[in-house]
Amino acid sequence: MPKIVDEQMREATRRRIMRVAASEFARLGFDQANINVLAEQAGIGKGTIYLYFENKRELFLAMLRFIAQEHLAAIRVALAPDGTLQQRLERLFRAFAHLAEEESDSFNVSMSALYGVNRAFQTEATKLLRDYVAVIALMLEQSQARGEIRCPNIEATALMVLSLTESYVLSAKVLGQSEAEIARQAPAVAALILRGIAASSR
């Protein structure tokens, strides 16, 4: 029995559904997104989705976790312990700018889940937010260990870093700036953050 192949097939289909779901949910929001259309775009039958996900809500949550993992992976790469903190922050900013442009679907869905009103998903979104904060906190701890900064409240600072980075990118996008334009502001934003950290530690 080609058990492994089947398992791979199954996982591939799961991902295809989630990929399409991200696109549709980003385009229309949770309620307006249509399972039938989604199935059609994934090239499978309506009923098939229910063989992979219990219901629409669970599909949404699975997709949310899936893209959060992808984003976290991208963030981890950006925050690799190469170079100065300033450089790492710049890479983080550019990573977000890139996600917002290249993975705008998943970026939008993610933002919407975090800051959107749909309380049905707030619990899950908060968990994801904590994951993001944790990754950044890890970087700050490393920098502190290296003596680059002195930071009394790592968690709050990590949150500050995340929220500034994220929301700056988002606002810039809403106002119509291109990825290149946004990326160009990386040094300034990174510097802003660094000084902020320095300031708040006094």
Place this chain on the structure above:
Amino acid sequence: MPKIVDEQMREATRRRIMRVAASEFARLGFDQANINVLAEQAGIGKGTIYLYFENKRELFLAMLRFIAQEHLAAIRVALAPDGTLQQRLERLFRAFAHLAEEESDSFNVSMSALYGVNRAFQTEATKLLRDYVAVIALMLEQSQARGEIRCPNIEATALMVLSLTESYVLSAKVLGQSEAEIARQAPAVAALILRGIAASSR
């Protein structure tokens, strides 16, 4: 004819509906919010809502504009030209922290419209975002005229101020911090912003 009284009555009802609508839309999102429930909570008949608003969408937009005005008024008060720029930024931050706590419904709805995925309202939300940015830009211009700062790109800086303030409050709230806790961070955040402005102007 008690024309004036009637007009006041009508406006009062309009506002009651929008207030309830803000609550429901904040709790459930646009699609899940139910006009029947909304009417019930406003203490009026189902059909009555349609005497005040053309349809659900128009009600949402009217409510959005209404709370944006209220928030803008609060922001203008916070940014009154008293004290130093640092102090004005602190007041701005506290004003947002206060809105997020006391007017959490309208704050959530507003955030959701700005950053949520519901593209149906993106055009309107962008307009409102520009209003917020304009008010902050005005303050920056005043500060520049006074020689407090030197700021090559007022608009971009205003956006930075807004997005940092807003998203910091939002994230802190999502992570469970109280208004008092958040407000305590006002000086640090304001300082962060100020240094950021100084940094980016060099």
Place this chain on the structure above:
Amino acid sequence: MPKIVDEQMREATRRRIMRVAASEFARLGFDQANINVLAEQAGIGKGTIYLYFENKRELFLAMLRFIAQEHLAAIRVALAPDGTLQQRLERLFRAFAHLAEEESDSFNVSMSALYGVNRAFQTEATKLLRDYVAVIALMLEQSQARGEIRCPNIEATALMVLSLTESYVLSAKVLGQSEAEIARQAPAVAALILRGIAASSR
């Protein structure tokens, strides 16, 4: 007390409502016609209609009887005992052609009530149909008394006269003929009927 004037006023308003009702019912049908619009067109308040008619249905029926009376009056004039039967039939045909053109609202409403599916009004419509038939039957009796025709079944013949005349005009109108074009066919149709009567009496 200006009782009489008031009574005249009241009757005038009643007629104005019915006139507007005929127009709206003809344009949209019973269900699609809107009482609010109707009131507006009649220049009175929504509630006022209910001071003159118990409800929408009763308004429709009253209007139906009212226009039937008008049409019957026109038919009686056309069938005045002047000239030959052929001439009277021609006048009848032209009267219908004229009604269909000049009073197309009431003509349509009338036809619709008679032949439309809305069984809610069929009883009343049947009564009116009998009135029409009776007027024509009277003419046939007069003609028979004068020896113009010999007609074993007056009622059936009257029905035949009415239905041919009416439906011919209606069909011609549906196919886009003008009143003048239709009226030109009066002699032919009258002759057709006359020969038909002669034929069926043998």
Place this chain on the structure above:
Amino acid sequence: MPKIVDEQMREATRRRIMRVAASEFARLGFDQANINVLAEQAGIGKGTIYLYFENKRELFLAMLRFIAQEHLAAIRVALAPDGTLQQRLERLFRAFAHLAEEESDSFNVSMSALYGVNRAFQTEATKLLRDYVAVIALMLEQSQARGEIRCPNIEATALMVLSLTESYVLSAKVLGQSEAEIARQAPAVAALILRGIAASSR
């Protein structure tokens, strides 16, 4: 795949819906007819109707075309080139009398669409009216070719034949005559028409 069977099933359901629709629309008219009731009577779920027809209006139109086809078929049979023109006209009259009795639902709906006020369907109804006229015109042409009649305006004459036949049957029915009673008048009506044609051709 049982493609053919499925296709037959689908067509059967489509027809069952249209049959029930004819009944309900005939009983209540377009607006008063209720999709829920209709579905219940067809023994299917509410939503199922929308798998077969886009909306209520389209269902009505489809039904209208469907019964028009059936009636046209019956008319064509009646007008088969057997016997004299008088005989063919008698068969036409009896066919209508039969339809009015046996298929009273579809007959009523058809009449209502043709002569009712619901302008929403007037365009379609006019098309159908032209089809009826065309079939009769064909017969008249054949008769003319055979030298049975001389008819300068075939179309107008066909319309005359149709409207007399149709409306005579309809009126008789409204006045409560049975199919048998109506059918008995076939020779008289046919003769009437024939003489009419002869008269108008002179």
Place this chain on the structure above:
DNA sequence: GATGAATGAGGCTTCATTCAT
């Protein structure tokens, strides 16, 4: 008497979900 703001029953339609094939 006249008005029109308020009401809420009612209906079309959508769409997540099921289940027989």
Place this chain on the structure above:
DNA sequence: GATGAATGAAGCCTCATTCAT
């Protein structure tokens, strides 16, 4: 396992009617 035809709950909105002014 995959499918999609069928389902029916749910919701927006209209409009005839009422009634306080």
